[in-house]
Every structure is written in C-alpha cells, then in structure tokens.
Amino acid sequence: MAWDPQAYAAHAAFVPALGNAAFELLGAVAGERVLDLGCGDGVLTSRIAAEGAEVVGIDADPAMVAAAVEKGVNARLGDGRRLTFAGEFDAVFSNAALHWMGDPAPVVAGVFRALKPGGRFVGEFGGHGNIAAIRVAVRAVLAARGYRVPAAEENYYPTAPEYRVALEAGGFVVDGCWIVPRPTPIASGMAAWLQTFRGGFIDAIGVPAAERAQVIEDTRAMLRPILADGAGNWTADYVRLRFAAHKPE
Ligand SMILES: C[S@@+](CC[C@H](N)C(=O)[O-])C[C@H]1O[C@@H](n2cnc3c(N)ncnc32)[C@H](O)[C@@H]1O
Numbered sequence: 001m002a003w004d005p006q007a008y009a010a011h012a013a014f015v016p017a018l019g020n021a022a023f024e025l026l027g028a029v030a031g032e033r034v035l036d037l038g039c040g041d042g043v044l045t046s047r048i049a050a051e052g053a054e055v056v057g058i059d060a061d062p063a064m065v066a067a068a069v070e071k072g073v074n075a076r077l078g079d080g081r082r083l084t085f086a087g088e089f090d091a092v093f094s095n096a097a098l099h100w101m102g103d104p105a106p107v108v109a110g111v112f113r114a115l116k117p118g119g120r121f122v123g124e125f126g127g128h129g130n131i132a133a134i135r136v137a138v139r140a141v142l143a144a145r146g147y148r149v150p151a152a153e154e155n156y157y158p159t160a161p162e163y164r165v166a167l168e169a170g171g172f173v174v175d176g177c178w179i180v181p182r183p184t185p186i187a188s189g190m191a192a193w194l195q196t197f198r199g200g201f202i203d204a205i206g207v208p209a210a211e212r213a214q215v216i217e218d219t220r221a222m223l224r225p226i227l228a229d230g231a232g233n234w235t236a237d238y239v240r241l242r243f244a245a246h247k248p249e
Helices: 005-011 021-028 041-050 064-071 104-114 132-144 158-169 192-207 209-227
Strands: 034-036 052-058 076-077 090-095 115-127 173-185 234-244
Touching: 005 064, 005 192, 021 041, 021 090, 021 115, 021 234, 034 041, 034 104, 034 209, 041 052, 041 090, 052 064, 052 115, 064 076, 104 115, 104 158, 115 209, 132 192, 132 209, 132 234, 158 173, 158 234, 192 209, 209 234
Parallel strands: 034 052, 034 090, 052 076, 090 115
Antiparallel strands: 115 234, 173 234
16 A cells, blocks of 8 residues: 555654564664664664664655655665565564565565574564454445455464464574554544555555545444543554564574
8 A cells, every 4th residue: 555654654653653662672783784674754763773773774665765765764665575685684673564565474585585694583563453443344334335345354463373483484583472462542533543554455445535534434433432432532452463583593
C-alpha cells in the first residue's frame, strides 16, 4: 500500500515512539554499520544514528524514503523481500515493518546475507492476534457491503514459535522471541487510524473512493463498544512480536 508521510507523522507517531524497547534491545554502538529495514520516515533511524552508528534505511515507499532523506537519513528505496547487501552490516534492525512484507523466508534470507558473521537481527513487528478486533471489523463491514474479501490475511502476524522456526530455517541463532500484548491508546481516533493503516487494504478490495469514508465510519461504529471507553478514548488491540537473533561466526 502507499504511505502518506504527513498522515503518518500526524496519526502514527506512536509507532516509532513505542519502538523504544526494540531500539534498546538493538543497543547500537558507535562506529557499527546498521541497516534499518522498513525505515519509514526515519524517526528511529535517526535515533540509531544519534548513537554514533552508521545507518542505512531501506523502505519500499518512495514518499516515506523522501521524508527520511529530509531528516538527513541515508535512506534508499528498496524491497525487504529482495535485499542485495552482502556481508556488510553489524546489525539489521526493523520496527513495525516485517508484517507488511508477508512470507518471512525471502526477508530472513536477505537479512542473513546482509550481515557480517556474528551480526545481529533485532526488531519488533505485529505478532499473532495483532489488531484482531479491527481486522475482523473491517472484513465484516466489507463483506456486508457485498465485497469479496480474500480468505488469506494480507499481513504476516506469526506466533513466537512460528517466527523462531522461520529465523532458524534462515540460519540464525535465536537469542529471544517473545509475544508482547500492547494495548495502544489511539489519540487521533479510530477513523484516522483506519485511514492511515487500512486505507490501502480497503482500496485494494475495490471500494470506490466515494464509498471509502462510509466503510471507515461503519467500521468505527462496529468497534466503538469494543475498543472505545465511555469518554470515547480509543485503545487498539496491538500485539507485538519482539525478537533478537544473530548470524553464527
Ligand atoms: C508502520 S511503518 C514503520 C516505519 C518505521 N520503521 C517506524 O518505526 O516508524 C511500515 C513501513 O514498512 C514499509 N514496508 C512495507 N513493505 C515493505 C517492503 N516489502 N520492503 C521495505 N519496506 C516495506 C512501509 O513502506 C512503511 O514505511
């Protein structure tokens, strides 16, 4: 899906802000080379650079890459499923991006190739059950309006054992792999969240632009009794998968 850096900065600033645990787990040190995979608009990439590391950001969305470059990040357009780096990074980091890349095998293989022997692969992304209520509601609203919703999920939200197997199949030694439930306050409200994170899915189903706002409103109304409190404050049912692995020496 196409990302809008302005909407991302306005409605999704919590994504890099809540990436702090993964950032700490990376523990970037001065002088090392780090790849930030799915760097987005470069907020966390800049934080890694501020530790003194030499960071390259890769992202598949041209507008997000441009926003990262504007922040002074060495960001490039690239697909995480087709990485071409070879033995050049001390660490690969990724926050909130791997679930967008689908099948883990080509991603894990490309990261493994990109790392030096002993290099770390550390990050966090959507785990099993992530935003389950929201995903079900979007599907239910689209189906009720007569759209054909694919049975298969568009994103990859594995369990911890599943992702451990994927990392080990790619040659990694897994140092930790955890599911972390993370109920997340959505200050901008559910309509803005749906627009930012599910607009691409709704468009891909074939919903005309003129109907999109109504789909979002119906979904918001369905979710209100589940995810909003009495005062109308929203909390989304985020679940993260956090991991640390390394390439054998
Ligand atoms: C929710 S944003 C997270 C951005 C950033 N890591 C952060 O913490 O704010 C997800 C990012 O993953 C990128 N992405 C999705 N699929 C990708 C792929 N196949 N290769 C590279 N980047 C991808 C998107 O373009 C988007 O910028």
